[in-house]
Amino acid sequence: MLRETFVHIPGVGYRTEERLWRSGIRTWDDFxxxxxxxxxxxxxxxxxxxxxxxxxxxxxxxxxxxxxxxxPARDHWRAWPEFGDAVAYLDIETTGLSLGRDAVTVVGVYDxxxxxxxxxxxDLEELPSALEDAxxxxxxxxxxxxxxxxxxxxxxxxxxxxxxxxxxxxxxLGFVGGLKAIESQVGILRGEETTGLGGFDAVRLWRAxxxxxDDALDLLLEYNMEDVVNLEPLAELAYEGLxxxxxxxxxxxxxxLPDRTRPPSRAPHKSRT
Numbered sequence: 003m004l005r006e007t008f009v010h011i012p013g014v015g016y017r018t019e020e021r022l023w024r025s026g027i028r029t030w031d032d033f034x035x036x037x038x039x040x041x042x043x044x045x046x047x048x049x050x051x052x053x054x055x056x057x058x059x060x061x062x063x064x065x066x067x068x069x070x071x072x073x074p075a076r077d078h079w080r081a082w083p084e085f086g087d088a089v090a091y092l093d094i095e096t097t098g099l100s101l102g103r104d105a106v107t108v109v110g111v112y113d114x115x116x117x118x119x120x121x122x123x124x125d126l127e128e129l130p131s132a133l134e135d136a137x138x139x140x141x142x143x144x145x146x147x148x149x150x151x152x153x154x155x156x157x158x159x160x161x162x163x164x165x166x167x168x169x170x171x172x173x174x175l176g177f178v179g180g181l182k183a184i185e186s187q188v189g190i191l192r193g194e195e196t197t198g199l200g201g202f203d204a205v206r207l208w209r210a211x212x213x214x215x216d217d218a219l220d221l222l223l224e225y226n227m228e229d230v231v232n233l234e235p236l237a238e239l240a241y242e243g244l245x246x247x248x249x250x251x252x253x254x255x256x257x258x259l260p261d262r263t264r265p266p267s268r269a270p271h272k273s274r275t
Contacts, residue, residue, distance in 0.1 A: 066137035090136035093229040110230035139163040171240035
């Protein structure tokens with residue numbers, strides 16, 4: 003989808019992009035090979051051609067910051083396949099909801115293969131180095147919650163990835179509610195011990211752990227890691243659905259993911275991969 007994208011080019015909006023698609027210019031390569039739409043001003047055509055060259059170079063060199071900076075935030079989903087091999091699915095737990103008063107307790111990270119849990123008072127300070135190679139960040143409501151908390155906890159950490167916050171693309175596809183509600187709508191199952199748990203339970207479990215209950219920490223890590231790994235099938239659904247809507251006027255439903263709707267295996271304790 004990234005090579006089919008033109009809205010990151012200054013002066014090109016969604017109507018111009020759609021006009022290009024309808025004229026048969028579906029990719030960057032098509033723009034050079036096909037005749038341009040008659041209503042496309044020459045100066046705009048030159049600007050698009052110049053920016054396509056820069057975009058192609060940025061993608062070839064894996065310069066994710068170029069796309070993070072130039073793609074509208076609502077369209078960061080378009081970069082999911084191209085940068086999916088350097089992804090960090092991420093979710094945090096905190097002592098509460100107040101950015102000024104509460105702190106990060108647990109962070110779960112999943113790169114599509116390995117899972118890691120970072121814990122306050124243990125190895126949380128290793129999180130920035132673990133995210134150094136990530137070019138794409140996938141969260142649920144991370145723009146309003148996870149990222150602000152992480153910026154406060156790690157002021158020097160580079161959170162400059164392309165950011166796919168699944169709240170917004172899933173809303174555009176008609177899914178409503180929080181993460182657990184959307185999981186239920188698409189048939190993603192939770193483990194027996196974590197079914198029914200929510201954000202306030204995560205706070206309660208952290209408090210119990212601080213009182214000496216190690217089992218509470220194990221359950222908290224399992225709950226958090228389910229939040230994290232379940233982002234992957236939801237990202238796939240969001241990408242396929244929005245791409246279908248953009249290019250074909252179609253729609254993708256949850257039945258596209260029949261083999262992804264099962265609970266993940268138990269999360270590893272602490273930072274084991």
